[in-house]
Amino acid sequence: MHVVAGVLVDGAGRILIAQRPPGKHLAGMWEFPGGKLEAGETPAVALARELDEELGIAADPLSFEALIRVPWRYGDRDMLLEAICVYAWTGEPQALDASAIEWVDPHRLDEARLAPADRPILAAVRLPAHYPITSADASAAVASAALHAALARGERLLQLRLPDQPVEATRGLAASMQDDLRRFGATLLLNRDIEGALRLGSGVGVHLSSAQLRSLTERPLPLGQVVGASCHDAEELALASRLGCDFATLSPVLPTRSHPDAEPMGWPRFARLAEAASLPVYALGGLGPDDVADARMHAGQGVAGIRGFL
Known part of the structure; x- marks a missing residue:
């Protein structure tokens, strides 16, 4: 129908x-x-x-x-x-x-x-058209400066991903940004840290890894706290929808320097998967802010990435 x-x-x-x-x-x-x-x-x-x-x-x-x-x-x-x-x-x-x-x-x-x-x-x-993600090898100070600059220039959905930093330090950085998040009407997602997002509450959500997506049986945060998920195929997109995620990233669309051995799906396959998904999908992998029009043309919500965004 x-x-x-x-x-x-x-x-x-x-x-x-x-x-x-x-x-x-x-x-x-x-x-x-x-x-x-x-x-x-x-x-x-x-x-x-x-x-x-x-x-x-x-x-x-x-x-x-x-x-x-x-x-x-x-x-x-x-x-x-x-x-x-x-x-x-x-x-x-x-x-x-x-x-x-x-x-x-x-x-x-x-x-x-x-x-x-x-x-x-x-x-x-x-959801906005851009979804910037902090560089994995950034220090907390560098990530903080990048996120604040992004808020000032109009970005409204951001992911804090600092895998080499202590969890409490990352949570502390997120907590220090909550006043600015409220002021700008923005959302900050913690990478994989469900407990941290629950503890911080309003303005902070979580971005799930594909492994977390496969292990969960229900939405990990209440409605009102944003949940994103990393997906790479139709099965994972279906899991994200059933779990009640607010959006997904789908990657890699184009070749990337960070994952040179990963085979890119290209825009035609991205479009088929995104159009068949029951939630908004961001294109990720080898893309920059100028690729929004291509993403929208291929059924995407917008683009996500590190280089060129922060």
């Missing part, structure tokens, strides 16, 4: 969510408005029709921007949920089909309110 969902974005950056009415599957939960494609419809045509029927607005297709495609299974029903951002429309949205509608700040929305298939859409709205 092919379903299209509209993420209406207003001038203040708020998004519109709608509450499922009584008698429907997942009644009472919130979702992004939309519905099933009819025979012969393109996603854009279907979305314009659905927004007219559900909200009473005339959406401008020229303002549409593809966001993410989420393959999902509810019970024995397979669904492809295609999310499209909508930036311009005529009319005032009304709850014609939903119990209620609400404009919300995406960064303040409790994702537990959303139907499960809509949570990856919210993650894609929240």
